[in-house]
Amino acid sequence: MARDAARSATFGRIDPFCWVLVVPMLLVGAAAILLGVLQIGIGLVCIAALVLVFDSWVNRPRPEDARRPGRAPARRPAPSRTRARRGDDW
Numbered sequence: 001m002a003r004d005a006a007r008s009a010t011f012g013r014i015d016p017f018c019w020v021l022v023v024p025m026l027l028v029g030a031a032a033i034l035l036g037v038l039q040i041g042i043g044l045v046c047i048a049a050l051v052l053v054f055d056s057w058v059n060r061p062r063p064e065d066a067r068r069p070g071r072a073p074a075r076r077p078a079p080s081r082t083r084a085r086r087g088d089d090w
Contacts, residue, residue, distance in 0.1 A: 012059035014052060022048045 029044030 009061050011053075011056040013062055014056050014061060018051065018055040022051055023081075 005073075025044050025048040029041045029048065030036075032041030032044065
């Protein structure tokens, strides 16, 4: 059931660094709206909203992440350890 929810997710978490761009845009947009420059203010607010939606879409969960929750990929031992175990060390 959790797999279906992760597979059908269209949006994911918003990256915290995205707020570095969005917050100033929202503040300038709000100030422009309050000062009476509606076109620029509404435009900035819309662009900030589009940046948030795009970032959330890019960070959506991938289907292959939902297939194996909690499993790390298999790791090989370091080459030096393998040689030392086999006695091939010179």
